[in-house]
Amino acid sequence: EPEVTQTPSHQVTQMGQEVILRCVPISNHLYFYWYRQILGQKVEFLVSFYNNEISEKSEIFDDQFSVERPDGSNFTLKIRSTKLEDSAMYFCASSDVQGRLASGDEQFFGPGTRLTVL
Amino acid sequence: QQQVKQSPQSLIVQKGGISIINCAYENTAFDYFPWYQQFPGKGPALLIAIRPDVSEKKEGRFTISFNKSAKQFSLHIMDSQPGDSATYFCAASKYQGGKLIFGQGTELSVKP
Numbered sequence: 668e669p670e671v672t673q674t675p676s677h678q679v680t681q682m683g684q685e686v687i688l689r690c691v692p693i694s695n696h697l698y699f700y701w702y703r704q705i706l707g708q709k710v711e712f713l714v715s716f717y718n719n720e721i722s723e724k725s726e727i728f729d730d731q732f733s734v735e736r737p738d739g740s741n742f743t744l745k746i747r748s749t750k751l752e753d754s755a756m757y758f759c760a761s762s763d764v765q766g767r768l769a770s771g772d773e774q775f776f777g778p779g780t781r782l783t784v785l
Numbered sequence: 786q787q788q789v790k791q792s793p794q795s796l797i798v799q800k801g802g803i804s805i806i807n808c809a810y811e812n813t814a815f816d817y818f819p820w821y822q823q824f825p826g827k828g829p830a831l832l833i834a835i836r837p838d839v840s841e842k843k844e845g846r847f848t849i850s851f852n853k854s855a856k857q858f859s860l861h862i863m864d865s866q867p868g869d870s871a872t873y874f875c876a877a878s879k880y881q882g883g884k885l886i887f888g889q890g891t892e893l894s895v896k897p
Contacts, residue, residue, distance in 0.1 A: 715884055722882075777828050
């Protein structure tokens with residue numbers, strides 16, 4: 668069964684450093700997302716990406732964040748200067764909204780990258 | 786208006802019992818209401834989803850009840866099993882491919 672993969676599984680960084688979180692969405696999916704989950708809290712939307720551009724972003728997704736699809740398979744989230752409050756689990760998700768699948772709305776989530784900012 | 790409120794925060798059910806988790810929303814533009822199941826250390830996985838044109842959807846032991854007028858929807862897990870122990874999130878989105886707004890989550894524990 669196809670799945671979303673994410674690397675690394677755990678990233679530890681110093682405050683102020685840049686981090687890049689990587690995701691490989693499900694092949695042939697068209698919409699890509701990043702969400703985050705601070706420990707013990709709900710999952711929060713960060714950004715959605717379609718047709719090589721951001722389609723929607725949340726208030727959390729400020730100038731310190733950026734996303735990129737550098738090639739046909741990877742989807743990355745970059746945090747330029749990490750803060751302590753960026754410590755969270757970051758989930759990548761993808762979906763096929765063309766309706767080719769019975770569950771065309773379903774967003775498939777990866778296993779997450781735990782980011783720890785010291 | 787963008788919030789989805791979920792209750793209870795935690796739930797303990799005996800094996801074989803019925804687990805019920807409730808969610809409420811305010812924004813009538815929401816058009817898609819999924820429930821996600823999350824095990825520790827894993828990403829959320831879609832369990833079951835509903836659109837507002839139906840009042841109930843059942844898949845195996847899992848049923849969503851949807852009350853459009855009250856802007857509420859709930860997840861019922863029949864014959865709950867210890868393997869169902871996980872965190873459950875309701876969510877809502879306005880359109881196909883749109884961002885998911887998640888509820889706070891319910892930590893379900895099914896006792897053998």
